[in-house]
Amino acid sequence: MSGREVITLNVGGTGVNIGAKVTEQYIADHKIDKTGHTQETDKSFTTFFAEQGSGQLVPRALTVDLEPSVCEALQNSDLGNFFHPDWILSGKEDAGGNYARGHYSLGREMMASVGDKLQKIMDECDNCQGFVVNHSLGGGTGGGLTTQILERLAVDYRKKAKIGFAVRACDYNGFQKPNESYNEMLCLSQLCDLTEVQFLYDNYQVCNMCQKDGNVEQPSYVPVNELLAKAISGVTSAFHFQDASGASMNLGQLTTDLVPFPRLHFMSTGFARIGKPGSDLSGGSTRELCTTAVDLGGRMTGMRAFDPVEDKYMGVTLLSRGITGAELGTVGNWLKEQNKLTFVEWVPSGLKTHEIESPIAKMEGESVEAASKSVTMIGNNTGMNRVVTQSCKKYDVLYAQRAYVHHYVNEGMEEGEFSEARENLGFLEKDYLDVLSEQADDEDDDDEF
Secondary structure, three states: OOOOOEEEEEEHHHHHHHHHHHHHHHHHHOOOOOOOOOOOOOOHHHHOEEEOOOOOEEEOEEEEEOOOHHHHHHHHOHHHHHOOHHHEEEOOOOOOOOHHHHHHHHHHHHHHHHHHHHHHHHHOOOOOOEEEEEEEOOOHHHHHHHHHHHHHHHHHOOOOEEEEEEEEOOOOOOOOOHHHHHHHHHHHHHHHHHOOEEEEEEHHHHHHHHHHHOOOOOOOHHHHHHHHHHHHHHHHHHHHOOOOOOOOOOHHHHHHHHOOOOOOOEEEEEEEEEEOOOOOOOOOOHHHHHHHHHHHHHHOOOOOOOOOOOOOEEEEEEEEEOOOOOHHHHHHHHHHHOOOOOEOOOOOOOEEEEEEOOOOOOOOOOOOEEEEEEEEEEEEEHHHHHHHHHHHHHHHHHHOOOOOHHHHHOOOOOOHHHHHHHHHHHHHHHHHHHHHHHHHHHHHHHHOO
16 A cells, blocks of 8 residues: 555645544554554555654644644644654735735745655655645635635645645624625635636534434534544545455546546535444444435535436546445435436446445544445536525625725735636536536437437
């Protein structure tokens, strides 16, 4: 498994907190003890962990924030002992929820240090596959600095895959600050070209899942981040674990399987299932798990469930943990036959499966627990155009009054970038709709004969 390394970047307060939980999940998955050592011999941990000379494992991750408090909290936590101190980078001043401060004024000041740290981490890799980036869409650092870093990656590591996990702008009560609408729209526009695959999650909807399925009484970011960590672990499991045949995926294969057109690479994720720690999660067939994962695909992104008639998939990957045999492929075909998964006509099969024997491990003191048998669904659905539409509508209301625009201009951003980003997302909406309209035209042509 050596030579398949992935470098993780945790950017901004949200990215750092999610990245910490994801790392904690990986530590549990690979049975790494508190000293940073593991008894595993297959070296699958080297995908996300770097092995030091002493044998200690440290996350192959660069943690970056423009202000020090979140990074200091990480370093002072029990988990902080695992992270390489040289790979944690923080500034002295917060972006203040302003994309322009994160991307231009403050962000550019950090880029030399970020570039140096990345090069040092890269030098420790035998053959790095690419990068995974955890961040928020609506934060000044999570949106602005992330896109600045991705621009650097596009130049310095052009052939390496770049996969993003982004949380949409709102708190766990569903409220959104005015500037977050601007930040989300500006960041989404950049991500059209700066990542090969982009996963989107919605704080509010994920929190609802924690309350409903995990029986979490009081909403907070802790269970939300734990559920996101399990979903991300499900998505990335095929990169560092082998299936029954001994095969594993690489980051580039994710693009090959799911992205028929470069710009249409925004994915939904469904994860099944979670519950309250200590509850009985052993029941449920593979068919039920897959059906639930498919149903949750739209919700975790912040929408209602995808409509199988109106919304078509361009690609789906089902990844299971704790399930063996060829059952997943059989259930996948059943989902298609029952029209729970509907694909655009020109996709030959559209469905890939990957089964991993080891279940998602339990984390100490977790608020939500994954079942011993779980399924993660990754889908590229035309219904994602509604996420773009939601973001654009919020932006349009604010920008019609030119509200808050001066905060961005004062940080070195040209006002014309707002219009360019809005136009770019308008084209993205059209790109998604064109996939459906072309299919409708093909069906009409067939009816003539």
